[in-house]
Amino acid sequence: MADIVDTRTDAGEALARATETLGRGVPVAIPTETVYGLAADATNPLAITRIYEMKGRPRFNPLICHMADLAMAEKHAVFDPLSRTIAEAFWPGPLTLVVPIRPESAIHPLARAGLDTVGIRIPKGFASRLLAAFGKPLAAPSANTSGRISPTMARHVAEDFGAKLELVLDAGPAVVGLESTIIKVEGETIRLLRPGGLDAADIERVTGRPVQRNETAGATIEAPGMLASHYAPDAPVRLDADDVRPGEVLIRFGGTPLPGEGQAALVLDLSPSGDLAEAAANLFGYMKQADATGAASIAFSPIPVTGLGEAINDRLQRAAAPRG
Numbered sequence: 001m002a003d004i005v006d007t008r009t010d011a012g013e014a015l016a017r018a019t020e021t022l023g024r025g026v027p028v029a030i031p032t033e034t035v036y037g038l039a040a041d042a043t044n045p046l047a048i049t050r051i052y053e054m055k056g057r058p059r060f061n062p063l064i065c066h067m068a069d070l071a072m073a074e075k076h077a078v079f080d081p082l083s084r085t086i087a088e089a090f091w092p093g094p095l096t097l098v099v100p101i102r103p104e105s106a107i108h109p110l111a112r113a114g115l116d117t118v119g120i121r122i123p124k125g126f127a128s129r130l131l132a133a134f135g136k137p138l139a140a141p142s143a144n145t146s147g148r149i150s151p152t153m154a155r156h157v158a159e160d161f162g163a164k165l166e167l168v169l170d171a172g173p174a175v176v177g178l179e180s181t182i183i184k185v186e187g188e189t190i191r192l193l194r195p196g197g198l199d200a201a202d203i204e205r206v207t208g209r210p211v212q213r214n215e216t217a218g219a220t221i222e223a224p225g226m227l228a229s230h231y232a233p234d235a236p237v238r239l240d241a242d243d244v245r246p247g248e249v250l251i252r253f254g255g256t257p258l259p260g261e262g263q264a265a266l267v268l269d270l271s272p273s274g275d276l277a278e279a280a281a282n283l284f285g286y287m288k289q290a291d292a293t294g295a296a297s298i299a300f301s302p303i304p305v306t307g308l309g310e311a312i313n314d315r316l317q318r319a320a321a322p323r324g
């Protein structure tokens with residue numbers, strides 16, 4: 001098993017061990033406010049290859065490159081005025097911007113899956129301290145085996161990768177709990193490539209422009225990781241449940257009981273008070289808890305599609321999609 005170093009009690013040791021390990025081209029699992037990431041030096045092709053191998057991730061699926069600040073980001077990519085407005089409003093935070101790569105950038109083409117664009121994010125919290133100390137961009141997909149639920153706790157990461165991983169930095173449960181919102185500006189159009197931890201309505205408010213959604217979730221491979229079946233627990237998922245079947249796990253929302261709860265294997269409520277941010281933070285951990293019961297299926301009651309509910313429902317659709 002990987003060593004787990006707590007960034008809250010042992011920040012100095014966490015920084016020293018992480019920079020040393022990353023410097024050897026070895027991936028390190030790091031906390032971010034969205035989910036835990038499996039980070040490696042974005043300029044080192046061997047380090048990036050190790051990320052793809054450890055995750056079992058298809059190499060046509062590019063990685064998000066994390067930066068310490070906007071100055072670092074602008075060394076690697078070109079920001080049009082609209083992208084810069086969005087960056088200044090929401091970074092650091094749960095937002096990824098897809099922008100054109102600069103020809104002189106040292107980010108390796110393997111990290112970008114050969115694209116002439118790069119997905120950039122400036123995270124909050126300990127990750128930003130690590131990025132400043134390391135001084136180079138870190139390519140970091142979510143720290144889970146490809147196709148599985150993203151980890152919101154250090155323990156999830158250590159359990160998923162076992163002996164394949166040397167080091168996990170632990171900053172406690174991820175605050176947001178959903179992956180970043182991915183945005184690409186095309187001319188005057190702001191496109192939503194993936195709904196996530198930043199409410200797209202906030203981007204609309206700041207820019208005064210609509211954010212354009214894809215017609216069908218997963219229909220495009222513009223963000224190539226957005227395959228229909230993703231974020232999957234082991235058990236089949238049943239959506240919009242209005243009752244619970246015997247032996248099922250129920251994950252509900254808003255404190256409303258459902259018929260049949262007495263015979264459920266487990267009942268969890270994403271947010272008894274109906275708070276979507278709380279529901280987002282609990283979602284992936286509850287899916288893992290549901291799986292751990294060994295139940296034959298997991299039923300979800302409906303969750304509103306407003307605000308962060310858009311991203312929550314996107315992840316539920318993928319969890320329920322036919323498995324490939």
Ligand code: TXA
Nearest residue numbers: 034037062063117118119141142179180223224225226
């Ligand atoms: O919150 C997050 O975004 C987390 C944390 C660790 O930062 N990371 C994350 O990475 O969710 P990952 O690899 O699981 O998802 C990255 C997504 C993929 O769907 C990928 O296709 C898309 O970002 N992406 C990355 N670079 C892109 C690019 N140049 N153009 C289009 N999509 C891109």
Ligand code: MG
Nearest residue numbers: 141142143150
């Ligand atoms: Mg992922």
